[in-house]
Amino acid sequence: MSAEFGPAGNCDSFSKVHKSSLAAPKWIADFGLDCYEYQCGKGVHVGEDTARKVGENAQAAGIVLSLHAPYFINLANPDPDSFKKTIGYITGACQAAGWMGARRVVIHSGALMKRSRREALDIAKKSLREVVAVCDGRGFPQTLCPETMGKINQLGDLDEVLELCTLDERLVPCIDFGHLYARSLGADDGQEAFSRMLDRMEEVLGAERASGFHSHFSHIEFTPGGGEKCHRTFEDDGGYGPHWAPLAAEIARRGWSPTFICESAGTQAEDALTMKKIYQECLP
Numbered sequence: 001m002s003a004e005f006g007p008a009g010n011c012d013s014f015s016k017v018h019k020s021s022l023a024a025p026k027w028i029a030d031f032g033l034d035c036y037e038y039q040c041g042k043g044v045h046v047g048e049d050t051a052r053k054v055g056e057n058a059q060a061a062g063i064v065l066s067l068h069a070p071y072f073i074n075l076a077n078p079d080p081d082s083f084k085k086t087i088g089y090i091t092g093a094c095q096a097a098g099w100m101g102a103r104r105v106v107i108h109s110g111a112l113m114k115r116s117r118r119e120a121l122d123i124a125k126k127s128l129r130e131v132v133a134v135c136d137g138r139g140f141p142q143t144l145c146p147e148t149m150g151k152i153n154q155l156g157d158l159d160e161v162l163e164l165c166t167l168d169e170r171l172v173p174c175i176d177f178g179h180l181y182a183r184s185l186g187a188d189d190g191q192e193a194f195s196r197m198l199d200r201m202e203e204v205l206g207a208e209r210a211s212g213f214h215s216h217f218s219h220i221e222f223t224p225g226g227g228e229k230c231h232r233t234f235e236d237d238g239g240y241g242p243h244w245a246p247l248a249a250e251i252a253r254r255g256w257s258p259t260f261i262c263e264s265a266g267t268q269a270e271d272a273l274t275m276k277k278i279y280q281e282c283l284p
Contacts, residue, residue: 001257002283004064005276006035007268008216008261014269022053029061032273036063037261038100041071044092051099058101065102066145066214066259069093075124075131075146075164076110076155083127090131094140104214104259106145106174109156109164120155125167132168145172145214150179150228157183158197162204173201174214178231178263181242182222191246198250211256217244217275218263231265234274244275245282252282 006028010018014027021038028036036058040046046054058065070089074082093105112120132144146164149156158180165171180188180197188197201210219232219240232240251258262272 003251003257003276003279004034004259005272005279006033006037006063006259006261007272008037008068008263009039009268011264011269012266022050022057025054025058025061025063025065028269029063031269033269033276034062034064035066035259035261037066037068037106038096038102039068040093040096041068043070043072044089044096046096048099051096055100055102064259065097065100066104066106066261067093067097067100067102068106069108071108073108074110074113075107075127076115076120077113078123078127083130086127087131087134090144091134091138091140094135094138094142097142098140102142104143104145104172106147106214106216109146109149109154109161111154117155117160121160121163124155124160125164128164128167128171132171143170143172145174147174147216148176148179150176150182150220150222152183152225152227154183154227158200162201165205165209169209172209172212172214173205174216175201175258176216176263177242177247178216178218178220179228182220182228185222185224185227186241189242191250194247194250198254198256211254211258213256213258215258215260216263217242217247217260218265218268218271231263233264233267234271235267245278248275248279249282252279252284 221229262268264271
């Protein structure tokens with residue numbers, strides 16, 4: 001087993017040639033990549049027929065699928081109407097993922113909403129327990145992946161996401177290294193920081209579950225007061241981080257097999273291929 005690499009959604013070079021995501025799996029495979037994260041961040045608008053065709057095309061091309069659920073999810077909001085919507089966003093995403101054969105669904109953790117981090121996390125844990133129960137009741141087998149978030153006022157630092165994942169062994173963290181870099185104002189970067197984060201994941205989740213974590217990676221611009229401002233590309237000037245090479249070396253050294261989804265702004269396939277090549281150079 002080794003790490004897998006692919007884009008989040010369709011990059012600019014794909015969209016210049018193709019109008020439909022149905023063509024994406026073969027294009028991604030021909031490009032030299034392994035996986036594809038279908039984007040439903042603005043809502044689950046894909047129909048069953050299209051979703052099944054995406055899944056069939058991915059299977060034919062040997063591309064592993066995941067799906068990003070709507071951004072509107074807020075596990076930390078206890079309001080009954082808000083939570084009902086969150087349930088709907090997640091179950092809708094799982095339904096679409098099921099049609100596609102996508103194995104993982106990435107979900108946002110939520111906002112603090114003037115609560116302490118502890119209060120917000122406790123609410124999110126209660127909500128996530130209910131979400132898992134509802135998904136079980138509806139027969140959805142997908143792995144849910146709570147994501148680390150990039151803004152300081154959002155729930156979702158590394159320890160918060162790992163604590164959410166302790167609720168059920170089927171939960172797998174989506175570690176967005178760009179988000180952690182942004183919310184730490186650039187501190188979470190480099191071999192020492194990556195080693196510390198991976199050690200913490202193994203400590204909380206155990207070696208087997210930690211080694212197959214889900215991940216987003218891109219360079220990110222941040223602001224001193226808020227954290228994440230916007231995603232950048234590997235070619236952008238300005239010294240944006242985090243740096244990929246030390247993380248690639250650390251993953252290769254440990255023999256871990258995570259899924260890395262590149263979220264660069266428009267060049268996500270090209271940058272994912274760069275990531276894959278650097279990683280392969282680090283393999284023993």
